[in-house]
């Protein structure tokens with residue numbers, strides 16, 4: 001009658017894959033308790049750790065679950081408690097964690113009428129509420145784990161991508177809030193053919209590198225000349241952090257989701273910890289408060 005779930009943080013975009021690539025972080029996330037209730041509908045009873053709306057229609061978990069309940073008969077209702085550890089506007093999928101968590105948990109209590117892939121489209125409604133855009137690149141890895149590719153949003157076609165064993169992610173979050181809607185509004189609406197060719201070459205290279213466990217190819221492909229040059233201007237010390245990660249052995253580094261978090265990927269925990277120490281020192285020197293997560297993928 002009750003389920004407690006871990007709602008993982010995620011890294012969207014992964015440099016070249018704006019709105020299509022994403023990655024699940026197993027070591028950072030929220031918790032959520034969902035209970036069956038005799039009263040039909042969805043109630044958010046409690047949110048700890050963040051100042052977010054409790055009204056179901058204004059809450060990303062609430063709207064995601066309402067979208068799901070439009071497609072399934074439930075003879076009971078749901079009560080939700082959300083314990084937020086992922087800060088809103090951090091760039092590691094705070095809204096996606098709540099949206100994905102709500103539909104995952106409710107689906108379990110309903111006896112799993114939907115597959116995990118089918119849950120993605122409901123959780124996308126939470127993303128639409130949070131950012132004005134129903135992107136799936138955070139909710140897909142939150143629900144499926146590992147790396148995911150959103151080949152198409154409409155109709156939805158999401159593919160889980162194999163990845164090498166020893167891959168680690170290091171993510172640093174400067175403690176400022178950057179709303180995804182704001183970080184999207186600064187982007188140009190068109191790209192040059194030259195940049196597009198570079199970008200889709202890198203997306204293909206990254207997916208191929210992950211499948212074939214070719215760390216060098218993964219590193220060569222982690223570039224973004226379309227979004228990063230614009231959004232990085234909103235992030236304190238972005239170039240210093242990125243360069244430090246590369247100097248300490250990262251395969252590549254870039255903006256996590258819509259920022260301000262910065263991520264890097266590397267081979268092995270030892271390098272990931274070295275990268276974390278280097279990144280932390282830069283923000284210490286700049287007097288920027290931060291949090292760091294290291295996660296095996």
Ligand code: HSE
Nearest residue numbers: 012019135180257258
């Ligand atoms: N792809 C989205 C963006 C992710 O970059 O705007 C937001 O977390």
